[in-house]
Every structure is written in structure tokens, then in C-alpha cells.
Amino acid sequence: MTAEIMETPAVAAPTSQPPHPLREFWGYFAANKGAVAGLVVIVFVVLTAVFANVLAPHSPYLTDTTIALQPPFWQEGGSLTYPLGTDPIGRDMLSRLIYGSRLSLLIGFFVVVLSILIGTVLGLVAGYVRGVTEIFIMRLMDIILTMPSLLLAIVVVAILGPGLMNSMLAVALVILPHYVRLARAAVITETSKDYVTAARVSGAGPIRLMFKEVLPNCMAPLIVQASLGISTAILDAAALGFLGLGAQPPSPEWGTMLADAREFVLRAWWVVTFPGLAILLTVLAFNLLGDGLRDALDPKLKR
Amino acid sequence: MLRFILTRVSLVIPTFIGITLLAFFLIRLVPGDPIETMAGERGIDPVRHELLRKEFGFDKPILVQYGIYIGRVLHGDLGRSIVTQASVLEEFKTLFPATIELALCAIIFALLLGLPAGMLAAVKRNSIFDHGVMGISLAGYSMPIFWWGLILILLFSVQFDLTPVSGRIDVLYYIEPTTGFLLIDSLLSEDEGAFLSAVRHLILPTIVLGTVPLAVIARMTRSAMLEVMGEDYIRTAKAKGLSRLRIVTVHALRNALIPVVTVIGLQVGVLFTGAILTETIFSWPGVGKWMIDAIFRRDYPVLQGGVLLLGMVVMSVNLLVDLTYGLINPRIRHNR
Secondary structure (H helix, E strand, O other), X not given: XXXXXXXXOOOOOOOOOOOOHHHHHHHHHHOOHHXXXXXXXXXHHHHHHHXXXXXXXXXXXXXXXXXXXXXXXXXXXXXXOOOOOEOOOOOXXXXXXXXXXXXXXXXXXXXXXXXXXXXXXXXXXXXHHOHHHHHHHHHHHHHXXXXXXXXXXXXXXXXXXXXXXXXXXXXXXXXXXXXXXXXXXXXXXXXXXXXXXXXXXXXXXXXXXXXXXXXXXXXXXXXXXXXXXXHHHHHHHHHHHHOOOOXXXXXXXXXXXXXXXXXXXXXXXXXXXXXXXXXXXXXXHHHHHHHHHHHHHOHHHOX | OHHHHHHHHHOHHHHHHHHHHHHHHHHHHOOOOHHHHHHHHHOOOHHXXXXXXXXXXXXOOHHHHHHHHHHHHHOOOOOEOOOOOOEXXXXXXXXXXXXXXXXXXHHHHHHHHHHHHHHHHHHOOOOHHHHHHHHHHHHHHOOOXXXXXXXXXXXXXXHOOOOOOOOOOOOOOOOOOOOOXXXXXXXXXXXXXXXXXXXXXXXXXXXXXHHHHHHHHHHHHHHHHHHHHOOHHHHHHHHOOOOHHHHHHHHHHHHHHHHHHHHHHHHHXXXXXXXXXXXXXXXXXXXHHHHHHHHHOOXXXXXXXXXXXXXXXXXXXXXXXXXXXXXXXXXXXXXX
């Protein structure tokens, strides 16, 4: 049988050792200063989130109206006990921001992992089965793409009810089409290649073909899209929080914090400035990382 | 060409059905009885409950309900708001010009700044200016605009007292809505200060809504220009001794604009998403704020109608962009 031929692959010993793929990747990645800066910020945010209970000077939930709306330490009336001031009901801003990083990262990773899982399966199915199934799945994704993203998320939250979990599900649905399209396109180009035919000839079933053969070879665009997806997820979930449809108070989610602080914009600049700055920096970092990953992983851009 | 138009238009039908399904199920997927949900915590007496069930047609089989719904939509009947009892379509018609006015100003703002910035960045590639434009536009692209709006209010309204905090015009003025576009209506009115007041109210919302499109347009213009500048015909133009200014503005820009125009078309969805947030921040009386308010009032017919109408608008604009694109660029229409 053909399997016997496959068992004796002729491997030629490489004459000169090529650089390890990871090392090569890092070479390209490190050349992009923006991407490295993004990575540094992300590592910082991740560490903050992991060690939130050690780093935060106060509880993010403890209210004390006697110290409400204290300015940051460098302003008159501020103190180092509450370095970034306090919010309208006397909670420490810094501690809330630190705990908020946990929520934002959780949102980003949960949403992206969920849409990658569902998106890849749908995309693989569409690209492998073709026919009516493909048309149905892809038209559905087109419809999702047609709707303004936040509007669709709002509709989903209106149906499911406001809350952190439901807003994450809503955002996951909104970014789903990107992964479905990527996975489908990758499957269609990959399945016509020789190595897939070889695997099929040696008796691999469709599931094995999809997940063991094709999927690892279309990881690069998925990784790039994942990084950009995290930034979209954090931004959209924060927008839902700001509209009062995402995480509910007293949760220290950055968007929700902004919604709480909105009416105090005229009196206390710090309660609106810091949560938004945290969102901006985190989202920017993931966008920079995504751009850097794309440049480093896309062979067409390599010189 | 006719074939291209027909195929492209026929692709709209499934999208239309999809949007109507979404709007249709919006009311029906809400957990619990939709009427009770709309009535809120006060409850509702059984007679009225039954009456409303009949009125909304909830007592019929689901497919029949959908058929009735589609029939009504095609006749322009989108139901009535539970809160105001006004026709949803009529409310949408009154509020939509405010959103359009804001969105148009935002896109014009984005174009006026984004095109020259992207062009200059491409011409002065790798200069400090180029890096600056790219850095700023990446930040703009990552901007949580709901925060950006608050920060601008903090700076321009609170610190410098330059711009008003909310609304479309000072309460001093009453402008008869003839076109619905306040800039035009206030110009037509006798009041001298009205136009100025309308402009002052527009500045901050325009900047906030225009920020993300501005970033996208600047980035897109730069990369399109870079690509075009490497083409042979540009080299020919240089060899002919044409001035640099003429090459950049006449020869290169014209071709670089094609992808940029597409991107602008695709920004419509982004604009409506942004409009929802911008209108909420500045209490701008447009459809975005109307829909958000509807969620909190549990005014589901309004939300349903709004989703349907906005979905239709985005769908139509996308279709128009595709058709014009096919018109400008023959390669597109022969590809299909």
C-alpha cells in the first residue's frame, strides 16, 4: 500500500543549520520598535493584573464618603495615601484601575479565545464541506459584518440583558466573522496542496486533516488577527460598559468606571482621565503588537 | 455592467432577510414574556396584556408572525413607540438628519485632515513627520472615543470655555426644522447668532466622531500613495521633468484615491457605531441616543425599528460603494 512508501521518507541532512524559526521570528519582530513597546506595555498590564491584590494599596470596592473626590497627590488637597485620587464615593482610583486590568485582560482573552474556537470550526467546516453549508455560513457572517459592530453588540445585550458575561458574548459574536473568513480562506488554499493530498492518501480522516494538518499551517494569520481582536474586544466591551450595558457597578471595569464618573467631568478631571488612559494604552499596545506580528509572520513582507 | 449590477443587487436580498430576522427576533428572544418585559416592574393587568398580545400578534404561530412583520415593514409600518406612542418611522425620520449632519461633518473633517497628512507622510517617507502621523493615527485608531469626548469637554468646555457641553443649539434659538439639517436651517432663519451657535455645538462632536475615520484615512492614503509612487508611470512623469508637486497631486493622488474611496465607504458602519457613543456623550438628539434611551426604557419597538433602519442604511451605502467602485474600476466588475 501507499502507507509503506510514506514510512520511509528520504530526509536529506541539511548542509547549513537554518536559524530556529522562533529566533528568526524574534529577529524580525524586535526590529519593529513599536511592536516591542506594545509588548512591554502588555507584559506590564499582565503583571499588574496577576499581582493586583499585592499591588493595589486599597480595596477597589471599599467606599468612604469622607474622602470622596480627593485629587491626585501632586495637586493641592491630594495625598500619597490615594496617589491617583478617589472617586465620587471615596474609592481609591489607583486600586480600581489595577483591578480593572484583570477585567480588561479577561474580557480580551475570553472573547478572542471564544471567537477563535467557534470561528475556526465554522471556517474549517465551510471550507471543507463547501456547497450549501458554506454559502449559509458565509452569508451569515456577511450579515454580521454589515451591521455596525456596536449596534449588533447592543442588540445582543438588549436580548440577553446587561452584564459582563453577556457583553463578552456579544463582542465575541461581533468579531467572529473575521476568524471564520480567515479559517475558510486558509482551508481552501491549503487543501489543494500536496502535503494535504499526501496525508489524505495515507488514510487521514477529515477531522485529522483539518486539525492536525491544515490548521497548524494557517496559524500565522490567526495569531495576528487574535492580537488585533483582543484590542477590539477590550474597546467594544469598554464601550458597552460606558453605555451601562456591560459590566455593572461597582465592578472596576474601565468603561463602567467612566460611565460612573461622567457626571463629575466638570468637577474632577482625574475620575474621567485615568480609566480612559488605561483603555487607550492597553488597546494601543495590542494594536502595535498585532502590527508587529503581522510584519514578522507575513513572508511577503520579509526582505 | 448590467449583469454586475444585477448580481450585486441580488446579493442584498439575503442580507435584507438577515437584518429583518434579527430585528424580528429581537423582541421575541428577550427572556420571559415580551409584553411583561416591556411593561417593566409595575406589571400589567391581564386584559391589557391580552390586548397587547393580540396587537403585537404574539398569539399567532412564529412563521405567520414573521410574514406579518415583513409585510408591515415593506409597507413602511414599523410599529409605535411604547413610551411616546409615536410612529417609529416618523421618529426616525425626525432624528436621522441630526445623525447624518454629524456624520457628514465628521467624515469631511477626517478627509480634510487625513488626505493631506497621509499624502505628506508618504512623500516624506521615514521622516519625523511620517513617524508622527503614523504614531498619532495608530493612537486615533485605538481611541476609546467615549473617553476622548469627555477629555475634549474637559479641555475646551471646562478649561477654556470655548464650546458648549451638549445639544445641537442654544435653547435661546428656536429653529423651524425645514430640512432637518440645523446648519442649513439656521442659515435660512432670520436669527443671526443661530448659525454660529449651531457650528459651536458641532465642533466637539465632529472631532470625536471623526477621529477613528481620520486615522484610517491617513493610514490608507499613505500606503496607497507609497504603492502608486513606485509605479512606472510616475517615473515617466519624473523623467519628463514635471514638478514634484504636480506629480504628487495630479498623477499619484488620482490613482491612490481609489482604495481610499472604498475605505471611506466602509467607514459608514464605523460612523454609526461612533455616532451611538458620540450622541450619548453630547446629548445629541440623533438616532443613536434614541436607541440607547430605548434600551433603558424597554421600548423594544423603537430598538427593533432602529436596528432595521440603520442596518438598511448601511447595507444600501455598501451597495452604492460597490456599484460606484465597479463603475470606476472595470477590473472589479469582470472579476465576478
